[in-house]
Amino acid sequence: MAGSKRGRGWRRRRIARHSRRLAGRAQTALVRLLSASHLALRARRETGMLPGEDSPAQSRLPRTVSLSALSQAGGVDLLSVADWLSTDGARLGSFAELFAEVGSRLLAAGLPVMRMRVGAQTLHPEMAAWSAAWTADTGNVASTQARHGISETGAYQNSPVHLMRLVGTGLRWQMGQLDAERDHSVLFELRDAGAVDYVILPIPMEHDRLAYLSLAFADPGLVHCDLAALVAFGQSFGPLLAAHAHRHMAVSLLETYVGKRTGQRVLAGHVRRGDVERIDAAFWYSDLRGFTQMSEDLSSKALIETLNSYFEVVTAAITARGGEILQFIGDAVLAVFEAGDDLNGACQSAVDAAIDAQAALAVINARRSRAGQPLIRFGIGLHYGEVAYGNVGAFDRMGFNAVGPAVNRTARIESLTKEFGCDLLMSEPFAQRIALPTEAVGSRPMKGIAEQMTLYRLVEGL
Structure with missing residues (x-):
C-alpha cells in the first residue's frame, strides 16, 4: 500500500516536471517567434515597407481614445458633427448623400478638409474593394471599385492604406516632411494639390475585414484640432461607415447572383x-x-x-x-x-x-x-x-x-x-x-x- 502511494506521488512529481519542461519549451518557442517577428518587422522597416521612424513625415495615432475627446478638439467643433451622425445622418439611405454632408459639416466645424476618402474590402467574385471620395472644391462624391489582385500592385504597396493595415492604427503624414524614397506617390500628389496634412484611420468590420477613412487637409492643417479628437471622430463615424459598407456588399452580391432587379426586390422585403x-x-x-x-x-x-x-x-x-x-x-x-x-x-x-x-x-x-x-x-x-x-x-x-x-x-x-x-x-x-x-x-x-x-x-x- 505504501509502495502504491509512493508510486502515485512519483507520478505526480514526474508529471509536474514534464509540465514545467513543456512550459519552458513553449516559452522558448514564443520568445523565438517574437524575436523572429521583431527581426522581420525591423527588416521591413529598413526597406520602407512599414511605417515607424523611417519617414520623417509620418507618425502613428492612438489606437483608441475616449469619445469624450470630441469635446476637446480645440477650435474645431467635431462634437456637433458626431451628434448629427448619430441622429439625422444615421437615417440617410444614400451613402453619397451622407458622405457629402459629412464633408460639408466638417468644413463648417472649422476643419480645413480638402478631400475625404473611405474604402472597404468587399465580398465579390471580381472586386476586392470599393471606395468613395469627396472633394471640397466640387462637393461631389465619386465611387470606384478595385479588382482582385490590387494588393500586389505598386499603387497599393507601401500606400497609406497598406501601411495602416500593417500596423493596425491610424497614421498621420505632415506633407512638408515627405521623403521621396520612403513615402508613396499618392502623398506627393495630394501635397501638390495643396494638402499640408493627411490622416488615415482604420474602421474595423466583421470577419477581419477592414475599412478606412482618410482625410487630406489644406493649410493650416491640424494645428487647431487635437489628434485624439480626430481619432474619436473616426470611432463615432465607424459604425455608420461599416453599416453602409455591409449594405454595399449585400447589394453587390445580390446583383451578381440574382440580378439587379431581383436583388432590389429582395432588399425591399419581397422574400416570402x-x-x-x-x-x-x-x-x-x-x-x-x-x-x-x-x-x-x-x-x-x-x-x-x-x-x-x-x-x-x-x-x-x-x-x-x-x-x-x-x-x-x-x-x-x-x-x-x-x-x-x-x-x-x-x-x-x-x-x-x-x-x-x-x-x-x-x-x-x-x-x-x-x-x-x-x-x-x-x-x-x-x-x-x-x-x-x-x-x-x-x-x-x-x-x-x-x-x-x-x-x-x-x-x-x-x-x-x-x-x-x-x-x-x-x-x-x-x-x-x-x-x-x-x-x-x-x-x-x-x-x-x-x-x-x-x-x-x-x-x-x-
Whole structure:
C-alpha cells in the first residue's frame, strides 16, 4: 500500500516536471517567434515597407481614445458633427448623400478638409474593394471599385492604406516632411494639390475585414484640432461607415447572383415564398451547341473557361440592352426584357441584344480559332408574353424565377434552331413587334403546346 502511494506521488512529481519542461519549451518557442517577428518587422522597416521612424513625415495615432475627446478638439467643433451622425445622418439611405454632408459639416466645424476618402474590402467574385471620395472644391462624391489582385500592385504597396493595415492604427503624414524614397506617390500628389496634412484611420468590420477613412487637409492643417479628437471622430463615424459598407456588399452580391432587379426586390422585403407579380416581357432563351461533346473532350478547366466566355458574351449583350439574366441553367441562359408600357421596345431590345451577342461572338471565335480552341456556337429563341415573376421554391431553399407559358415557348423555339439551320428564331407575334425585316421559316408542333407555332428569322440572318 505504501509502495502504491509512493508510486502515485512519483507520478505526480514526474508529471509536474514534464509540465514545467513543456512550459519552458513553449516559452522558448514564443520568445523565438517574437524575436523572429521583431527581426522581420525591423527588416521591413529598413526597406520602407512599414511605417515607424523611417519617414520623417509620418507618425502613428492612438489606437483608441475616449469619445469624450470630441469635446476637446480645440477650435474645431467635431462634437456637433458626431451628434448629427448619430441622429439625422444615421437615417440617410444614400451613402453619397451622407458622405457629402459629412464633408460639408466638417468644413463648417472649422476643419480645413480638402478631400475625404473611405474604402472597404468587399465580398465579390471580381472586386476586392470599393471606395468613395469627396472633394471640397466640387462637393461631389465619386465611387470606384478595385479588382482582385490590387494588393500586389505598386499603387497599393507601401500606400497609406497598406501601411495602416500593417500596423493596425491610424497614421498621420505632415506633407512638408515627405521623403521621396520612403513615402508613396499618392502623398506627393495630394501635397501638390495643396494638402499640408493627411490622416488615415482604420474602421474595423466583421470577419477581419477592414475599412478606412482618410482625410487630406489644406493649410493650416491640424494645428487647431487635437489628434485624439480626430481619432474619436473616426470611432463615432465607424459604425455608420461599416453599416453602409455591409449594405454595399449585400447589394453587390445580390446583383451578381440574382440580378439587379431581383436583388432590389429582395432588399425591399419581397422574400416570402409565393410573393410574385405578373409582368409583360420579352424573353430570351439561348443554349450552347455541342456542350455534351465539349464535356467529353475538354478538361474541366477548359470547359469552364468556354462556358464563361459564352456567358460573358451573352450577359454583356443582354444587360447593355436593358435586359436581365434570370437564370443560368447548365449551358443555357434565360433572360427577361421587362416591357412596362412598351412591349414593342422590349422585343426590339431583345433582338438587338441577340445581334450584338452574335457580333461579339464572331470576334471571340476568330481568336479561339487562332488558338486551336473549339468554336462557340449557340442558338437563341425569342418570344414575349405575361408571366408570374417572383419567389418560388421549398421552405428552406427558394429562388426568383419567371413561370408561365411564355417561358416554355421561348425554350421550345430555341430547341428548333438547329433543325432550321438558324442561330436565331422568334415567334410570329414577336416578329410583328420589331422594326427589322423578318421571314417565316416554317411551322412545327411543339412538345406540350396544342397548336403549331410559325417561326421567323431575320431576313439578313445571323
